[in-house]
């Protein structure tokens with residue numbers, strides 16, 4: 001490594017925690033809550049997969065209009081209730097609050113996260129840079145990050161240059177003094193490469209990279225990162 005790294009930004013979903021797992025778990029609990037509140041809905045055939053489909057359709061329709069992910073999730077619950085012929089905005093708001101509580105409180109960090117942050121936090125300014133809404137304080141990481149950047153606040157998602165430059169500003173470093181680590185070649189690695197930061201691809205599952213996007217480094221665990229820096 002020739003460049004001197006001052007700050008390290010981490011992606012959240014699928015890098016620090018398994019978002020898909022906590023999302024499905026929380027939707028399943030919310031579906032149970034819906035069955036409890038409106039017993040007749042049990043016959044509607046509503047499933048977690050269907051709820052995910054509805055959420056994705058709603059998110060696509062709201063793209064550019066609504067950036068806040070909690071708000072998008074609320075609209076998705078509204079639409080879910082419409083889909084089972086039970087339109088009820090107050091119930092949608094209740095389900096959304098129930099979902100969000102579990103979505104944050106039931107999150108599980110990957111086992112390498114705390115050991116890696118312990119090691120890296122001694123020498124580097126650490127932060128979160130996420131297109132999601134995993135607030136560190138609610139996700140088992142209070143006080144771990146000196147800067148937190150969410151695309152829903154900046155108005156631009158990774159790999160956009162603006163969000164990476166905003167990260168450097170908050171981290172107090174130049175682009176080539178930032179290392180960014182994430183599981184997505186398209187969002188994390190391409191975005192970091194785009195501003196001349198050091199990109200690290202976290203490839204937990206040993207995927208083949210046929211994207212044409214080349215990371216500066218590839219690791220399978222976050223605990224491999226300190227050895228890249230010494």
Ligand SMILES: [Mg+2]
Pocket residue numbers: 011012013014015182183184
């Ligand atoms: Mg990710």
